[in-house]
Amino acid sequence: MSRIVVVGYGPTAHRFVETLRERGSGGRVTVIGEEPRPAYDRVALTSYLGGTSVEDLTYPVPEGTVTRLGGRVTAIDREARTVTLADGSAEPYDVLVLATGSSPFVPPVPGAEHAHVYRTIDDLDAIRLAAKDATEGVVVGGGLLGLEAADALRGLGLRTHIVEMSPWLMPRQVDEGGGAVLKGHIEALGLSVHAGAGVQEIVVGEQGVVTGLRKPDGTLIDAQIVVFSAGIRPRDELARDGGLEVGRRGGIVVDAGMRTSDPSIYAIGECALVGGPEKGMVYGLVGPCFTMAEVAADRITGGGASFEGADMSTKLKLLGVEVAQFGAMDGALDVTYMDPVGGVYKRLFISDDARTLLGGICVGDASPYSSLRPFVGKPLPAAPSDLLFTGSGAELDLPDDAQVCSCNNVSAGAVRVAIVDKGCADVPGIKACTRAGSTCGSCVPMLKQLLERSGVELSKALCEHFAYSRAELYDIVRVRGITTFSELITAHGQGRGCDICKPAVASILASLHNGHVLEGERAALQDTNDHFLANIQKNGTYSVVPRIPGGEITPDKLIVIGEVARDFGLYTKITGGQRIDLFGARVEQLPQIWRRLVEAGFESGHAYGKALRTVKSCVGSTWCRYGVQDSVGLAIALELRYRGLRAPHKLKSAVSGCARECAEARSKDFGIIATENGWNLYVGGNGGFKPRHADLLANDLSTDELIRTIDRFVMFYIRTADRLQRTAAWLESLDGGLGYLRQVIIDDSLGICAELDAQMRHHVSTYEDEWRATISDPEKLGRFVSFVNAPGVPDPSIVFETERDQIKPVNRPEVALQ
Amino acid sequence: MSWVSVCRYQALLPERGVCALVDGRQVAVFRTYDGALHAIGNLDPFSGAHVLSRGIVGTRAGEPTVASPLHKQVFSLVSGECLDEPGVTVPVYSIRVEDGLVQVSSVRAGTEPVREPALVPMSV
Numbered sequence A: 001m002s003r004i005v006v007v008g009y010g011p012t013a014h015r016f017v018e019t020l021r022e023r024g025s026g027g028r029v030t031v032i033g034e035e036p037r038p039a040y041d042r043v044a045l046t047s048y049l050g051g052t053s054v055e056d057l058t059y060p061v062p063e064g065t066v067t068r069l070g071g072r073v074t075a076i077d078r079e080a081r082t083v084t085l086a087d088g089s090a091e092p093y094d095v096l097v098l099a100t101g102s103s104p105f106v107p108p109v110p111g112a113e114h115a116h117v118y119r120t121i122d123d124l125d126a127i128r129l130a131a132k133d134a135t136e137g138v139v140v141g142g143g144l145l146g147l148e149a150a151d152a153l154r155g156l157g158l159r160t161h162i163v164e165m166s167p168w169l170m171p172r173q174v175d176e177g178g179g180a181v182l183k184g185h186i187e188a189l190g191l192s193v194h195a196g197a198g199v200q201e202i203v204v205g206e207q208g209v210v211t212g213l214r215k216p217d218g219t220l221i222d223a224q225i226v227v228f229s230a231g232i233r234p235r236d237e238l239a240r241d242g243g244l245e246v247g248r249r250g251g252i253v254v255d256a257g258m259r260t261s262d263p264s265i266y267a268i269g270e271c272a273l274v275g276g277p278e279k280g281m282v283y284g285l286v287g288p289c290f291t292m293a294e295v296a297a298d299r300i301t302g303g304g305a306s307f308e309g310a311d312m313s314t315k316l317k318l319l320g321v322e323v324a325q326f327g328a329m330d331g332a333l334d335v336t337y338m339d340p341v342g343g344v345y346k347r348l349f350i351s352d353d354a355r356t357l358l359g360g361i362c363v364g365d366a367s368p369y370s371s372l373r374p375f376v377g378k379p380l381p382a383a384p385s386d387l388l389f390t391g392s393g394a395e396l397d398l399p400d401d402a403q404v405c406s407c408n409n410v411s412a413g414a415v416r417v418a419i420v421d422k423g424c425a426d427v428p429g430i431k432a433c434t435r436a437g438s439t440c441g442s443c444v445p446m447l448k449q450l451l452e453r454s455g456v457e458l459s460k461a462l463c464e465h466f467a468y469s470r471a472e473l474y475d476i477v478r479v480r481g482i483t484t485f486s487e488l489i490t491a492h493g494q495g496r497g498c499d500i501c502k503p504a505v506a507s508i509l510a511s512l513h514n515g516h517v518l519e520g521e522r523a524a525l526q527d528t529n530d531h532f533l534a535n536i537q538k539n540g541t542y543s544v545v546p547r548i549p550g551g552e553i554t555p556d557k558l559i560v561i562g563e564v565a566r567d568f569g570l571y572t573k574i575t576g577g578q579r580i581d582l583f584g585a586r587v588e589q590l591p592q593i594w595r596r597l598v599e600a601g602f603e604s605g606h607a608y609g610k611a612l613r614t615v616k617s618c619v620g621s622t623w624c625r626y627g628v629q630d631s632v633g634l635a636i637a638l639e640l641r642y643r644g645l646r647a648p649h650k651l652k653s654a655v656s657g658c659a660r661e662c663a664e665a666r667s668k669d670f671g672i673i674a675t676e677n678g679w680n681l682y683v684g685g686n687g688g689f690k691p692r693h694a695d696l697l698a699n700d701l702s703t704d705e706l707i708r709t710i711d712r713f714v715m716f717y718i719r720t721a722d723r724l725q726r727t728a729a730w731l732e733s734l735d736g737g738l739g740y741l742r743q744v745i746i747d748d749s750l751g752i753c754a755e756l757d758a759q760m761r762h763h764v765s766t767y768e769d770e771w772r773a774t775i776s777d778p779e780k781l782g783r784f785v786s787f788v789n790a791p792g793v794p795d796p797s798i799v800f801e802t803e804r805d806q807i808k809p810v811n812r813p814e815v816a817l818q
Numbered sequence B: 001m002s003w004v005s006v007c008r009y010q011a012l013l014p015e016r017g018v019c020a021l022v023d024g025r026q027v028a029v030f031r032t033y034d035g036a037l038h039a040i041g042n043l044d045p046f047s048g049a050h051v052l053s054r055g056i057v058g059t060r061a062g063e064p065t066v067a068s069p070l071h072k073q074v075f076s077l078v079s080g081e082c083l084d085e086p087g088v089t090v091p092v093y094s095i096r097v098e099d100g101l102v103q104v105s106s107v108r109a110g111t112e113p114v115r116e117p118a119l120v121p122m123s124v
Helices: A011-022 A121-131 A144-155 A176-188 A237-241 A286-300 A367-375 A384-390 A412-420 A427-434 A444-453 A470-480 A485-492 A501-513 A520-525 A528-532 A555-568 A587-599 A631-642 A703-720 A727-733 A737-745 A753-766 A770-775
Strands: A003-007 A028-033 A065-069 A073-077 A082-085 A090-092 A095-098 A102-104 A136-140 A159-164 A192-195 A201-204 A210-214 A220-222 A225-228 A232-234 A252-254 A265-267 A272-274 A314-318 A321-327 A333-339 A344-350 A357-363 A403-405 A542-544 A571-574 A580-585 A612-617 A651-656 A670-675 A678-683 A695-701 A800-803 A806-809 B003-008 B016-022 B025-031 B037-041 B056-060 B063-067 B074-076 B092-098 B101-108
Touching: A003 A011, A003 A090, A011 A028, A011 A286, A073 A237, A095 A286, A121 A144, A121 A225, A136 A144, A136 A220, A144 A159, A144 A225, A144 A314, A176 A192, A176 A321, A176 A333, A176 A344, A176 A357, A210 A225, A252 A265, A265 A286, A321 A367, A333 A384, A344 A367, A344 A384, A357 A367, A367 A384, A367 A403, A367 A444, A403 A412, A403 A444, A412 A427, A412 A444, A427 A444, A470 A485, A470 A501, A470 A703, A485 A501, A485 A520, A501 A520, A501 B056, A542 A587, A555 A571, A555 A580, A555 A587, A571 A806, A580 A587, A580 A806, A587 A770, A612 A631, A631 A651, A631 A670, A631 A703, A670 A703, A678 A703, A695 A703, A695 A737, A703 A727, A703 A737, A703 A753, A727 A737, A737 A753, B003 B016, B003 B025, B003 B092, B016 B101, B025 B063, B025 B101
Parallel strands: A003 A028, A003 A095, A028 A065, A095 A265, A136 A159, A136 A225, A159 A192, A252 A272, A612 A651, A651 A670
Antiparallel strands: A073 A082, A082 A090, A102 A232, A201 A210, A210 A220, A314 A321, A321 A357, A333 A344, A344 A357, A542 A580, A571 A580, A670 A678, A678 A695, A800 A806, B003 B101, B016 B025, B025 B037, B037 B092, B056 B063, B063 B074, B092 B101
8 A cells, every 4th residue: 555645734735635535545644744733724824813713724634644743854765765854753655745835035135034924823923922012014025925914914903014026016916007006905004005115124123123124225114023925935945955856946846747857756836846947837826736736636546637737816805905816917908997086996908809808907896806707718708898897797607618716626517517417506515516615715606606597596485485585574574564473474475374484483573573472463473482481391391491691690599499490390400501401390380480580580591582592601800810801791791681682593602701712602603702902702603513613703892892793793693694594504604704794794884783783772672581571461371271171280191200319201102103 | 972161262362272181181272363273182193292282383285284392293283184294193173162162072083173153253
C-alpha cells in the first residue's frame, strides 16, 4: 500500500487529502504542517480578529489521516524517498506532495524586521497584541490582501494608512477609473490611501519600537504598527535544495498533472509554478489551488485529470465595498458606467465586432459578476448598456459549459445534471452534490436561478389549507389587521385547518397581538401543550416548568418547588436550561399546582410554547474571578424582556461572563459573551440534531445597543421565518446571510427597524403571566378536567411505578401499536 | 341502545374536544366548526395513551379530523380511520343532543354524526 506524505497543511493540502478520501483511496496519508494546528480557512482569516474562533475556521481532519503538527520538514532525500524533519525524524514516502504554500514578501528596507505580515493565525495574534499599544497603523500593499489587512487594523480601532506602489489600489483587479472609485469608498471610511508611493524605511525608535514609515519622498507616516502585504513568494526552498526544477522567479515547476521534475513528487497550490520555468504562473487564489489539489489527487489515484490554467476572476467585499473582476481587463471596445455619487463603477470589455464579452470590472456593485462571468468568451446575452444598468442578469440563460462556480470549477451543465438526474431540489443539495457555492458563496444566486429554470418549484404552501408560507401569512395578518383564525381561513384559505396551520396561525396572532393564548377562538388553535400550558409526556400526563430567570433562585423558592413536587408526587429533574421540570401531573392537577407556584411568585416558564425558553448564564463577574461582566444580571433582564414572546419555533439564549464561555452561549439562538468593553452578540446557534455554532453579529456592544439589536433580530426572525424553523436554519436560508441581516437590523436597509422596535415595545408592555391569568378565570379553568362528566375521577389509565425513589410511567405495550 | 348524557352542548368549544367516561370507556367528544358532534375512542393506538380528545381538530380534504397530540397522526372523526396509517382505526360512537344535553351511546356504531336540533343555539 502506497504511503503518501504531504508537506504543508494549509487549505490546499486539506482539499487534496479530502479529495483523496472521497476517491476511496485507503492508503496511509501523513500530513506534516508547520503551524501548531490543522488547516484553516485563510479566506475568512480576518473574521478571527472579529471573534470567530480558531475552531470555527479549522477544517476537520479527514478520516484516517496522520497529522504531524508543528513539524518542519528540512530536507527531501529523493534517493531514500524520505523527508527529514527538524526534530531529526524521517518520514518515508512513496508519493510526496509539496503544498508548502507561500510566504509574504517583505521588501528589504531598513527596519523591515520590525514589521508584521498577514497570513497565519499567529500573525494575527501578534498584530492584535501590538495594536493594544498603538493608535495608528500602516499596511504596505493596496491589493486584495493589503485591503484585507487594512480592514483588520481598522477593526482593531487603529487609524489606518494604506501605501501602494501602483498609481491606484487593487491594480490586478481594477483599472484606473475603478481604482479612483474604490479610493473614494475607502477614504470615506476614514482610511488614508497613499497610492504611487513606496517605502524608504520603517522608522524604529528605542528598544525596537516602531514609530512610523518613511516614504521615498521623505514624508513620514506616524504609525506604531506596519504590516507588509505586498505580494507573496512561493516557498520552494525544499524543492530547490532537493534538486527539483524551480522557476527563474521562484515556484516549483510542475506539469499539467501537478507532477514535478521527480515523478514521485507533486506540488500543488501557491508553491507550484504551472506552465514552464520561464513563462509559468503561480496562482495565489483559493479556486485554482483547490483545482490543483483535485488534479493531483486524481492523478495519484490513477486518473488523468489535468490543470488547464484557471479563471482568475475575483469577487469580494473589502471594507464594505464590492469589487469584482472577470475575464480580460482590456478589449477592442468597452462600455463604462460610472456613478461617482453612488460610488459605482462598472466596465465591460467587448470584442471588436461588439459580439463577444471579454471581461469586466465592477466597483461598488458587483452584481454583473455573477450574471455575466459565465458569458466570458461567449456571445453577449443582451445589449451591453442593459447589462450594466440592470446588472442582475436574472433573465439570462446560461449555456451548459458556462462556469458557475469558479472556486470549485463547476459548470452550469453540472449543476443541471445535479438538479435533473440526481434530484437536488435546493441549494444545500446542490452544494453537497457538486460543491458549487460551498467556498465563497458568490454563485448562490446563480444556483437558485438554475433551480427555478429547471422547473424545480418548492411549494411554499404551509398545508392544504393555506397556499402561503408562514412569512407570507404573517404579512397578511399584519397588513390586513386580522385577529382571528376564522377570518384568515375564510378570506385566504380553505377548509377548517389542521395541526400544522392552526398552531402556526396561533403563533402569528400571539406575536402580533400578544393576547392570552386561551382567549376565545384562539384556544382551539393551540397544540395540546399550549392548550394546557404544560408539556405532554408519553403517557398523557404533563410536565411543569416554572420560570427561573437566568437560573438564579432563592432557597425559599427552591423549597416551594420541592414541596409542590412532593405534595403532588411529581418526578423532578434539573433541565439543561438551568430550570426544574416536574413530571407526571394530570390535567386536573395543573391548576392546583400552579396556584401554589403563582402564590410563591413563580411564572410560566413557557417550556410548552414556541417562545423564549430560558436565558442560561454562568455566574459572571459577581462571583467568578475570571468574569468581566455581570452575566447573571443580563440574563435575567433578557429573560424577563422576552418571556412569553411567541415565535416560529422555540428561542434559547445564554450569557457568558467572559470568553471562557461557560454558559455555552454559542449554541443558542442568540448568545451573548462578555468582553472587557461590553458584549459580543452571536446569533443562529443550535444544539440538538444539527449543531451549529452561532455567528458573531456584532461586538463590544453596550447593554442598550445589545438589547436593541436582539429586539430587532428576534422580531425580524418572527416576521420572516418558516414554521418551526429555528434561527440556525433561518439564518442559513436568508439570502445574503449574516451580511444581509446586519444591513436590515443594524443599518436599517429596509427601513423597518422602527416598526420592529415598536413591536417589541408592545410585547414588553403587554406581557402578562399566562398561568396567573388562567387560575383566576373560571372559564379557562373549565378545560382542566379529566372527564367532562366525572371531573373528580382521575384517569384510571395513568399508572406509575417507582424507580430511584421517584415515579415513572408504566409502559403499556399491550395497547400501543408501536 | 343506551344513551349516556355527558355534558351540555353549550359547554363544548367549537373545534376542541373533551373526554367523557361512558360505561367505563374513555370517549373523545368533539364539536366541529359547523356545530356537528362526533365521538371516537380516546385511546391513541400509536402511543397507548388516552389523549385523542386533546388533539387539534381540523379538516383533511373536507373531512373532519383530529390529530393525536403525541405524534400527530390524523384520524377521521367520521370513520375513526387513521388517515396517515391505513388499517389503523379507533372506535366511533353514536352521539346526539337531547334537551341541550350531549348524549353518547356506549355501543360502537358507524352511524353518521348527529347534527344538533334547531332549538339549540349555535354559539356557546
